[in-house]
Each structure stands twice: as C-alpha cells, then as structure tokens.
Amino acid sequence: MPSDEKPTLRWGIVATGLISSWFVADLIIDREDAQANHIIQAIGSSSLEKGKAFVAKHLPNVSPAPTVYGSYDEIYTDPNVDAVYIGTPHAFHKKNCLDAISHGKSILCEKTFTLNAVEAKEVFEAAKAKGVFVMEAMWTRFFPLVKTIQKLVHEDNAIGHVLRVICDFAMDQHLDSKGQESRLKNLSLGASSLLDIGIYSLTWGIIGLEQPLGDTLKEAQEKPRMLATSTLSEGVDVATSMILHYSDGRQAIATSHSGVGVRTPSNFCRIEGSEGSIVVDGGAASVPNSFVLQKRGIEDQKFEFKRPGKGLYWEADAVALDIAAGRKENGTMPWAETIRVMELLDETRRQGGVVFPQDPQ
Ligand SMILES: NC(=O)c1ccc[n+]([C@@H]2O[C@H](COP(=O)([O-])OP(=O)(O)OC[C@H]3O[C@@H](n4cnc5c(N)ncnc54)[C@H](OP(=O)(O)O)[C@@H]3O)[C@@H](O)[C@H]2O)c1
The missing domain is CATH 3.40.50.720 (NAD(P)-binding Rossmann-like Domain)
Incomplete structure (x- = not known):
C-alpha cells in the first residue's frame, strides 16, 4: 500500500x-x-x-x-x-x-x-x-506469529483437539537491590510479578486454548475456573502459578517468577493437542520469535518470523x-477481553493474597 x-x-x-x-x-x-x-x-x-x-x-x-x-x-x-x-x-x-x-x-x-x-x-x-x-x-497478541498459531490451532486443527497449554515467564528482576521508588517493589505502584510478566503466561493460555476473537467483536469468552497460589515477599508476589480450567476440560498452567537466578528457557510455551504440539520459542513470553509444529508421523516444521526492533x-x-x-x-483486544483478563488476575491475586492499597475493600 x-x-x-x-x-x-x-x-x-x-x-x-x-x-x-x-x-x-x-x-x-x-x-x-x-x-x-x-x-x-x-x-x-x-x-x-x-x-x-x-x-x-x-x-x-x-x-x-x-x-x-x-x-x-x-x-x-x-x-x-x-x-x-x-x-x-x-x-x-x-x-x-x-x-x-x-x-x-x-x-x-x-x-x-x-x-x-x-x-x-x-x-x-x-x-x-x-x-x-x-x-x-x-502487544504480543498482535504478532503475526501469534495470528499464525491461532489459525493453525483453531481453524486448521493442525494439532487436533487442543487439550492444554504450559507457559512460563521467569526472569530475575533483581528485586533485592530495588527500593520503594521501583514499580516492581512498591505495592502502591502495582508491584507484582503476576501483573508485570505473569499476564503474558496467562495470555498464552488464552491464545493456545481459545478461539481468537478476530476482527469482529464478539461476546467475551468463557471465564475459566482459576486455581492459583503466590509466594510473597513484603506483600509482592515474586512467584505465581495459575491453573486455568475450562468447562470442557481444557487446562493451562501459567507461571511467573521474578526472583533471584530464575530464567525461563527459550522454549517458553507448549500447546498440546490430540494429534500434536506446538512449541513456542523466544527471548520471553512477550516476544516470541519462532515455533515448531510437531505432529506424529510428520517431520517437525519450524516457523520463523522477522521482527525488527521489539514488535x-x-x-x-x-x-x-x-x-x-x-x-x-x-x-x-476488545474492552470485554481486557475486563475478563483483569478479572482473572483479580481472582489470582485473591487466592494468592496479593492486595494493592487501591483495591476495593
Ligand atoms: N509491553 C511490555 O513489554 C512492557 C515492558 C515493560 C513495561 N511495560 C508496562 O509499561 C508500564 C511502565 O513500565 P516501565 O518498565 O516502562 O516503567 P519505568 O521504566 O519505571 O517508567 C515509568 C515511567 O512512568 C513515569 N512515572 C510517573 N509517576 C511515576 C512514579 N511514581 N514512579 C515511577 N514512574 C513514574 C515516569 O516517567 P516521567 O518521569 O517521564 O513522567 C517513569 O519513567 C507498566 O505498566 C509495565 O507493565 C510493558
């Protein structure tokens, strides 16, 4: 154009x-x-x-x-x-x-x-x-890589019936050296590994397990049952694990960790179906670079994407x-979807005991 x-x-x-x-x-x-x-x-x-x-x-x-x-x-x-x-x-x-x-x-x-x-x-x-x-x-939902995975999984049934997703986002945020001026340390600024990076793991659960919303606005998707636990340091969740459980049995495990020495390997996400899997690779769950489609009886197929800058x-x-x-x-990313994700994060924080001073009492 x-x-x-x-x-x-x-x-x-x-x-x-x-x-x-x-x-x-x-x-x-x-x-x-x-x-x-x-x-x-x-x-x-x-x-x-x-x-x-x-x-x-x-x-x-x-x-x-x-x-x-x-x-x-x-x-x-x-x-x-x-x-x-x-x-x-x-x-x-x-x-x-x-x-x-x-x-x-x-x-x-x-x-x-x-x-x-x-x-x-x-x-x-x-x-x-x-x-x-x-x-x-x-931003990650707008990557051509994500749109390609959604098409393969949800339109082309490339891995059969999608069953589960496992995704991790862990990186050492050097919290010990940070003070209350840091948004990663101060609860009144929203400090939380869940809100900082866990939201990406949760998003991959949604990408892998749910039909994409597409360009035509639809009703909000099903809100899966959430089981969650967090490890707190001075009230801030440095580690959070979530299980999303959908009514038909699909599950996702989505985790985040901001503590000392942790780092997710590059193959940060796995989407599994009845006939195969997709393994997503990148610097972190926010910035996927490539994925491999693994299907039984067929040679693995790697999909790579150009991404100048960050994306x-x-x-x-x-x-x-x-x-x-x-x-x-x-x-x-319609309004109903942002609200649904915020509600899933709220429920995760409720179960994990993460409270911001601004939360409704
Ligand atoms: N999409 C991504 O991958 C990504 C990556 C990192 C962060 N984020 C999101 O972007 C937001 C900002 O993160 P960041 O890492 O850019 O934060 P940051 O480096 O700490 O910058 C935040 C900026 O906000 C302004 N600000 C206003 N009041 C502040 C206060 N009381 N304390 C600190 N900063 C204050 C400051 O700019 P001025 O002084 O110029 O006003 C500051 O430079 C967060 O919501 C985070 O989740 C997204």
Missing part, C-alpha cells in the same frame, strides 16, 4: 520510562509491512528536562522533533495529538486514561490496563460516554487502522 493511502496517527507519549523508549524506537523503524504512518508528535514527562533527555537519547534524528512537555496534561490538550500512548506504572493508568478521555484523546494504554477490573470498567465507561477509542497495549508497531498499526475506521475498540 503506498504510504499516502495509509492512515497517519500523531502520537503523544505519556511518560519517559523503559517501555516508552521501546515504543518510540519501534515506531520510527522503516518497515515494509507498515499499515500506518506514525508520527511522534509530543512527549509528556514529569519534568521538562527528562522529556528533553528522552528525545535526545531515543529520537535524535527525528524531524520535526517532537514537542516536549513537562507535564502529561499538556499532551492531552495539544490539538496536534491524535492518540496518547500511556507508559506509566499500572497504578497511574486509570487516572492517565480518564484525563486523556476527558479531553477526547484516543488511547493505547500499557498492560496491565489498570490495577484491577473495577478500575478497568470505570475507564471503559468513561470512554463509552465520551466516544473515544481505547485499547490495552497487549510494538503491530499494535500501533492496529490502533491507527481502528481510529481511521471510526472504531472505538479493537477486535483483537
């Missing part, structure tokens, strides 16, 4: 932390498969100096240079910003979203979308009332296409 036929989206970036740096770096990659033109219009930070340093480090050659603001509010009121990308810790997502919605801005908000399902519902109600687009940035542009393209088409939510 010639670039002038693609929609153009002007982004305002809220916060200048790690994930915002990945997001902007991905958006400026020149890609053959790009579905939209992305312009980084403005950066909003808690301080002007931080914002300027972010641009100097991550966007040094972008012309025209983004406008830098020493507040988030100026992003929301900038008439040249079409959509806001929220890269603050989970605990601020609700407020950031509500502020952006009140100014009529479209939103792509990092995962986890909020701290709990009650907060997520509040944001979507406000978005509905104002008529603005909102999507949770569950956050696929979700950004989806946002641009939705907004250009006048949609308020996305078919791959």
Whole structure:
C-alpha cells in the first residue's frame, strides 16, 4: 500500500520510562509491512528536562522533533495529538486514561490496563460516554506469529483437539537491590510479578486454548475456573502459578517468577493437542520469535518470523487502522477481553493474597 493511502496517527507519549523508549524506537523503524504512518508528535514527562533527555537519547534524528512537555496534561490538550500512548506504572493508568478521555484523546494504554477490573470498567465507561477509542497495549497478541498459531490451532486443527497449554515467564528482576521508588517493589505502584510478566503466561493460555476473537467483536469468552497460589515477599508476589480450567476440560498452567537466578528457557510455551504440539520459542513470553509444529508421523516444521526492533508497531498499526475506521475498540483486544483478563488476575491475586492499597475493600 503506498504510504499516502495509509492512515497517519500523531502520537503523544505519556511518560519517559523503559517501555516508552521501546515504543518510540519501534515506531520510527522503516518497515515494509507498515499499515500506518506514525508520527511522534509530543512527549509528556514529569519534568521538562527528562522529556528533553528522552528525545535526545531515543529520537535524535527525528524531524520535526517532537514537542516536549513537562507535564502529561499538556499532551492531552495539544490539538496536534491524535492518540496518547500511556507508559506509566499500572497504578497511574486509570487516572492517565480518564484525563486523556476527558479531553477526547484516543488511547493505547500499557498492560496491565489498570490495577484491577473495577478500575478497568470505570475507564471503559468513561470512554463509552465520551466516544473515544481505547485499547490495552497487549502487544504480543498482535504478532503475526501469534495470528499464525491461532489459525493453525483453531481453524486448521493442525494439532487436533487442543487439550492444554504450559507457559512460563521467569526472569530475575533483581528485586533485592530495588527500593520503594521501583514499580516492581512498591505495592502502591502495582508491584507484582503476576501483573508485570505473569499476564503474558496467562495470555498464552488464552491464545493456545481459545478461539481468537478476530476482527469482529464478539461476546467475551468463557471465564475459566482459576486455581492459583503466590509466594510473597513484603506483600509482592515474586512467584505465581495459575491453573486455568475450562468447562470442557481444557487446562493451562501459567507461571511467573521474578526472583533471584530464575530464567525461563527459550522454549517458553507448549500447546498440546490430540494429534500434536506446538512449541513456542523466544527471548520471553512477550516476544516470541519462532515455533515448531510437531505432529506424529510428520517431520517437525519450524516457523520463523522477522521482527525488527521489539514488535510494538503491530499494535500501533492496529490502533491507527481502528481510529481511521471510526472504531472505538479493537477486535483483537476488545474492552470485554481486557475486563475478563483483569478479572482473572483479580481472582489470582485473591487466592494468592496479593492486595494493592487501591483495591476495593
Ligand atoms: N509491553 C511490555 O513489554 C512492557 C515492558 C515493560 C513495561 N511495560 C508496562 O509499561 C508500564 C511502565 O513500565 P516501565 O518498565 O516502562 O516503567 P519505568 O521504566 O519505571 O517508567 C515509568 C515511567 O512512568 C513515569 N512515572 C510517573 N509517576 C511515576 C512514579 N511514581 N514512579 C515511577 N514512574 C513514574 C515516569 O516517567 P516521567 O518521569 O517521564 O513522567 C517513569 O519513567 C507498566 O505498566 C509495565 O507493565 C510493558
């Protein structure tokens, strides 16, 4: 598609932390498969100096240079910003979203979308009332690799009846050396291995076991029964194990660990069916690179995918296409799905004893 036929989206970036740096770096990659033109219009930070340093480090050659603001509010009121990308810790997502919605801005908000399902519902109600687009940035669901697995498993029955999924996301987050300023250590910032990385293991359970939602919005999927346990350190779950149990017997085991010395091997996920399996490989459950289809009596087949940068542009393209088409939510990550995932996370935390100060009493 010639670039002038693609929609153009002007982004305002809220916060200048790690994930915002990945997001902007991905958006400026020149890609053959790009579905939209992305312009980084403005950066909003808690301080002007931080914002300027972010641009100097991550966007040094972008012309025209983004406008830098020493507040988030100026992003929301900038008439040249079409959509806001929220890269603050989970605990601020609700407020950031509500502020952006009140100014009529479209939103792509990092995962986890909020701290709990009650907060997520509040944001979507406000978005509905104002008529603005909102999507949770569950970027992995937008990878061509994931769409390919979903087609093989759920449309082509490539592994027969899908029976179970096992997925792990463990990485040493060096929690001992972190203080209360860290979003990984401070409960009021949403510290939790479950919300930080366990959400990806849970997502692979959903990808492997459930029919994809597709581009046509459907009713929310079945909410599987959840059995969960967590290991806490100063109230923060450093390790969580979940079992998702569906009414027809399908099961997933989804685990996360942020403790000393742990690291998931590259083959982080296995999807098993009555006639074969799919083993997914990558640096972590958030960034799959390849998978192997194993079917009895047939030679193993490896599927590899190009992924320049990190791969956050696929979700950004989806946002641009939705907004250009006048949609308020996305078919791959609709509001009902974000709420369902938040409810599964809430139930996991309830069983594991993980409580945020902001949770409803
Ligand atoms: N998709 C992914 O793979 C991925 C990866 C990492 C993180 N995330 C998600 O992205 C969000 C941010 O994570 P991150 O790793 O980028 O965090 P981070 O590096 O700590 O950055 C968070 C940014 O939020 C702003 N902020 C505002 N109030 C803050 C406070 N009280 N404490 C700390 N930061 C505050 C700061 O930016 P300013 O000072 O500029 O305002 C800070 O730089 C989380 O929800 C996380 O789950 C997603």
